[in-house]
Amino acid sequence: MIRMGRKQGMITAFAKHSWQICCARDRNMTLALTVAMMCLGTLLANADEGTQSIRFTKDWRFTKGDPAAAETVDFDDSKWNTVRLPHDWAIAGPFNPDEDGYAGKLPWKGVGWYRKEFTLDWPAGSRIYLDFDGVMAFPQVYINGQLAGKWDYGYTSFRVDATDYVNLSGKNVIAVRADTTNHGTRWYPGAGIYRKVMLEIREPIHIAPWGVCITTPKVTDDSATIDIAVQVENHKPAEVSSKVTFTLIDASGNDVASASMDGTIAPGDSEFKQTLTIADPQRWDVDHPHLYRLTSELIVDGKLADSQATSLGIRTIEFTADDGFHLNGRRVQLQGVNLHHDLGPLGAAFSTRAAERQLQIMKSMGVNALRTSHNPPAPEVLDLCDSMGILVWDECFDKWDRTADRIHGKPSLQEHGERHLRSMVLRDRNHPSIIVWSIGNEIPDNEEGVTPERVKLMAEIVRKYDTSRPTTIGTCFPHQVAQGVYDSLDVVGWNYLRRYANHRKLLTEKPILYSESASTLSSRGFYALPLAYTKTDYNPGLQVSSYDLNAAAWSDIPEVEFDLMKKDPFVAGEFVWTGFDYLGEPTPYSHEAKSSYFGIVDLCGIPKDRYWLYRSYWNPEELTVHITPHWNWPDHVGAKVPVFVYTNGDSAELFLNGQSLGRQEKGVRSDRQANLAVGKQFSASSTRPSFEADLAGDDDMDSKWSAENDSPVQWLQVDLGKSESIKCIVIEFEKEAKWYGYELQVSPDMIHWETVARKPVSDFPQWGGSTASIHKTDIQARYARIEFDSLSDGNHASISEFAVYPDTAQSMYYDSTYDYRLRWNDVTYEPGELKVVAYKDGKQLGTARIKTAGEPAKIRLTPDRTRLDATGDDLCYVLVEALDKDGVLCPLAENQIRFQVEGPADIAAVGNGNPMSQELFQTNSRRLFYGKAMLIVRANEGHPGQITVTADADDLEATSISISSNE
Ligand code: GAL
Secondary structure (H helix, E strand, O other): OOOOOEOOOOOOOOOOOOEOOOOOOOOOOOOOOEEOOOOOOOEOOOOOOOOEEEEOOOOEEEEEOOOOOOOOOOOOOOOOEEEOOOOOOOOOOOOOOOOOHHHOOOOOOOEEEEEEEEEEEOOOOOEEEEEEOOOEOOOEEEEOOEEEEEOOOOOOOEEEEOOOOOOOEEEEEEEEEEEOOOOOOOOOOOOEOOOOEEEEEEOOEEEEEEEEEEEEEEEOOOEEEEEEEEEEEEOOOOOEEEEEEEEEEOOOOOEEEEEEEEEEEOOEEEEEEEEEEEEOOOOEOOOOEOOEEEEEEEEEOOEEEEEEEEEEOOOOEEEOOOOOEEEOOEEOOEEEEEOOOOOHHHOOOOOHHHHHHHHHHHHHOOOOEEEOOOOOOOHHHHHHHHHHOOEEEEEOOOOOOHHHOOEOOEOOHHHHHHHHHHHHHHHHOOOOOEEEEEEEEOOOOOOOOOOHHHHHHHHHHHHHHOOOOOEEEEEOOOHHHHOOOOOOOOOEEEEOOOOOHHHHHHOOOOOEEEEEEEOEOOOOOOOOOOOOOOOOOOOOOOOOOOOOOOEOOOOOOHHHHHHHHHHOOOEEEEEEEOOEOOEOOOOOOOOOOOEOOOOOEOOOOOEOHHHHHHHHHHOOOOOOEEEEOOOOOHHHOOOEOOEEEEEOOOEEEEEEOOEEEEEEEOOOOOOOOOOOOOOOEEEEOOOOOOOOHHHHHOOOOOOOEEOOOOOOOOEEEEEEEEEEEEEEEEEEEOOOHHHEEEEEEEEOOOOOOEEEEEEOOOOOOOOOOOOEEEEEEEEEEEEEEEEEEEEOOOOOOEEEEEEEEOOOOOOHHHHHHHHHOEEEOOOEOOOOEEEEEEEEOOEEEEEEEEEOOOOOOEEEEEEOOOEEEOOOOOEEEEEEEEEOOOOOEOOOOOOEEEEEEEOOEEEEEEEOOOOOOOOOOOOOEEEOEOOEEEEEEEEOOOOOEEEEEEEEEOOEEEEEEEEEEEO
């Protein structure tokens, strides 16, 4: 069926000097050719070919600051730096140690200018566009001195129509001003033209930007219906005769369907619609991401005028209220991660290879889903997800205020939402990987925030551009359910602490996702003893222990979330916060550190221990046998060093220097002592209804005793029924123990009381702190009692569990760890070899061993790939480690390593995953952090050849590796 004629309002006409309607790609290999030439003054044209897409990334000039008249043609930029896009001006540093770490302590605030000169030789009537994937922030684009377009959100893509400003036969100057001054952020945003720019040259009649829309409304095992709508722009004053042809090709290159339509195209915008039906469709799925390719060709007056290739996947998706998410008719548990847009040491400057590596590392751990927190990603990320079978939550905003580049409600939510949701949905709608659109994250119901009407408005904007996927929000506000805030959404994503419980009760028909889970914290390679008692019991040394027992106060360790996902199968699955460490938000050392501790892998992509925990559970098909911690504890000879093993097996036996330390089995909680107070008689000075005294002795951390008022003078007491030998009293408070001042007493008879501990209110540690107080005793008593004498502001006496043990004890918070990791809590340390043999169903599965290392003696370099492409974008990640003279990894080494790269490549960045480090990323040396660092090498564009990477250090044997860079 053919339908032609003027189109109804989908693509708005471009307005000069005003907001440019955004658009861009479509993985559009345009008809003629992507061109690879481009340097200052290069002639950009071959006038015989009507259409070109040119990567506009080389030979830009850049300066920080805001020089007057920088937009003018004759401005002298010869003293500016030459840069290649994508470019992030802030990642070079330096760090500002005095600044809070929320945005990485990097100099991202301010104004920067980019300029580029180019020459065109193109016939009159040609259309010239500049497509920007992302500029941070508030870009103004000048062409030949005139403002040609501007944009007001750093994370969405936009097009500038340059046609009326360019000189089609001669020299042109483009100047872009980026200004981050008014950008608000909670993480490192980057600065400048941090994603690619394309120069798009088109004939006067061409396919509109993001103008191909493909949906698959009917899919069965036998056939699939493919609906295609193509928007065409006719910039000529007259009607033309045309033909549009569609060819669908499968992954093996076979034509599987085609159609063509003849007609006329009137001046302005037109739409063509076509339906193709194919037999035996191959599904796009997580394990089998089959992609078809649709070529749309526009023929005008008998000549090919434009062509676009769009990849597509045939799949069905459904979110259900009671049975999670269904892909192609079967339930798929979402095993997802949140990823911010920065690429660690490379900053926000986008690199396809760096993103591909991120996704490969995540996938190897069992990830099948990605939440692009909290903004649309570079479009290449979605291409990667399409081809790797990763399901995507595509998110437009964090809040709707300054992090969305909206300042005090200006522009209106309607205008701003329309502009940017449209950009996200039109750009991304053909990606089969995307399963849900998100309108924002954790938006409060304040002045700039959510109301039922505003959420409806935003959801309707999304649906205007795509009805084939559901719309969602990420939230942490259970009270908003009853306010009706989520009524107009299809799915609701919840962040942390099983906050979806209220939704489950009230909105029974609406599907639920766990959009943020875990927020567990750790520094790769660092272990603190003794083990954390509760999740907020952080090490005061500004690193977080990799025993994986710490989480942010508002979140949990991985196993708590694994249990929830088992218990609540109506939830579609979880997105862990976060897959990779990112720049900024360094909870709990928010002031001191510069990058996060949340990642399952560190800032350089080196796995932390947690990677192996997730992999053992999420990817059980792969062999995982991993020992935590390292075995270099010179100060602990003869002392206890706990050993955890992460494995996809169900049990394992541990050996130290050949001696068996016994076998542990998943699900067996060997260590926790019986709590003598469970079920015994409790009394208290006062209680609130439903928070009675005996709830402090029910062995359940979710229930608690709470005093009825704020008076600090309160008490709680237990009668054990008979005299007992007491070795340990553990009080689990509702909040951090530091907020409570009290005296702990015991008595044989309720007449003679002995004080066993006194504790004042304190404000240490600044962040977090344990919710439990542990008091070691060695007494005989029948009664135990806590008497509060002071409470910090806003708190009242409240205890989740008052536990009395006949021996030393562990927090019951960690009980679930025994179901997922194997724990030997009392290994007496001696240097040597620790070996584990893992079993599954009684059969040996695999082994792992670690050894005590001697002094660092040499360097090991391990490249992730040894063949690169000389495209200017390709990277090699070289893992740098210190070994002792026998080749044993030195887990504590911190040598400063120097690098040299010879051949057609440069050092793109160095890093070591240390959240506290303020060493530069763009330099040629790096200190090892717990034995490891990362060197990132970039192959030069257009210069294939051999690359030699050499690493040396004082006192270490140097080493070299070879990499080749190919055409
Ligand atoms: C969430 C928030 C995220 C991040 C995270 C850290 O509440 O949505 O952006 O801040 O906390 O745990």
